[in-house]
Amino acid sequence: MDRSNGSGRLPGRVALITGGAQGIGRAIAALFQREGACVFILDCDSKAGSHTAAELTARNSSLPVRFIAADLGKPAEIQNAVRAMQQFHDHVDILVNNAGIELDKTLNTLTFADWDLVMNVNLRGAFLLAKELLPFFPPSGASIVNISSVHASHAFPDSIPYACSKAAMVALTRNLALDLASRHIRVNCICPGYIDTRLWEHYLQSSANPAQVAQQTAALHPVGRRGVPNDVAEAAVFLASDSSAFITGTDLVVDGGLTVRAHP
Numbered sequence: 001m002d003r004s005n006g007s008g009r010l011p012g013r014v015a016l017i018t019g020g021a022q023g024i025g026r027a028i029a030a031l032f033q034r035e036g037a038c039v040f041i042l043d044c045d046s047k048a049g050s051h052t053a054a055e056l057t058a059r060n061s062s063l064p065v066r067f068i069a070a071d072l073g074k075p076a077e078i079q080n081a082v083r084a085m086q087q088f089h090d091h092v093d094i095l096v097n098n099a100g101i102e103l104d105k106t107l108n109t110l111t112f113a114d115w116d117l118v119m120n121v122n123l124r125g126a127f128l129l130a131k132e133l134l135p136f137f138p139p140s141g142a143s144i145v146n147i148s149s150v151h152a153s154h155a156f157p158d159s160i161p162y163a164c165s166k167a168a169m170v171a172l173t174r175n176l177a178l179d180l181a182s183r184h185i186r187v188n189c190i191c192p193g194y195i196d197t198r199l200w201e202h203y204l205q206s207s208a209n210p211a212q213v214a215q216q217t218a219a220l221h222p223v224g225r226r227g228v229p230n231d232v233a234e235a236a237v238f239l240a241s242d243s244s245a246f247i248t249g250t251d252l253v254v255d256g257g258l259t260v261r262a263h264p
């Protein structure tokens, strides 16, 4: 995938980032733009998505960031989003399946609809988007980066459908990697630990003692802090770029050592 027009680690690459309006997705969009990519943000939050796209475009108008509104839980909206992208480019080099939602519920309170919602957004949306984009990945190669979680491998309280969707994301990654290798499409995923974003803030504020939980979760990480969105964005640039040309089907844990510890 050597298309070396432009500068940075992603020169001239066309990238679609889901959930790019805020949090980890926004940090990925910002870093990809800085590394020379032409970025599209797909998000269901039109206000935040338009705002982020305008802000990033103002930073570097020669690489405008474009916003596409779509709900990944709705297959027709995914198809429309791909059509909207085609108005600007006839190909996509990088897909980052980052959008995700979590519901903090126990088995007792979880409903059928809750299960479907989380699975459809976190997992089915990623699968459908990769499938819809398949004709637009160039023959020279492409990269798909999926955002999973440490929940894929370790159990945390009140996280059943979320954890299942994230474990399945790792399996999706491995199987797509095998399926798409002959087309020079690499597929990898990232498993972040606790990262300070809106999703994390929501979890924190729903706890009985947010200040204590904030301190405890920082201490859980051997490096002594929670992650910031840019920690994940740097890993995404690596997996999306030619620096990782021989890496496919892997899951890269970005968790400050959270999951290597035997006892907290």
Ligand SMILES: NC(=O)c1ccc[n+]([C@@H]2O[C@H](COP(=O)([O-])OP(=O)(O)OC[C@H]3O[C@@H](n4cnc5c(N)ncnc54)[C@H](O)[C@@H]3O)[C@@H](O)[C@H]2O)c1
Binding pocket: 018, 019, 020, 021, 022, 023, 024, 025, 042, 043, 044, 045, 048, 070, 071, 072, 073, 098, 099, 100, 101, 121, 147, 148, 149, 150, 191, 192, 193, 194, 195, 196, 197, 198, 199, 200
């Ligand atoms: N924050 C963490 O601690 C953490 C840890 C591990 C993994 N992750 C994963 O990283 C990803 C990003 O998380 P975040 O913390 O930045 O979350 P966030 O809530 O800050 O941002 C998520 C973005 O996804 C968008 N989104 C949600 N549902 C959507 C839908 N149906 N269609 C389109 N867009 C949708 C939201 O509007 C938002 O812009 C998620 O997949 C999450 O599971 C986060």
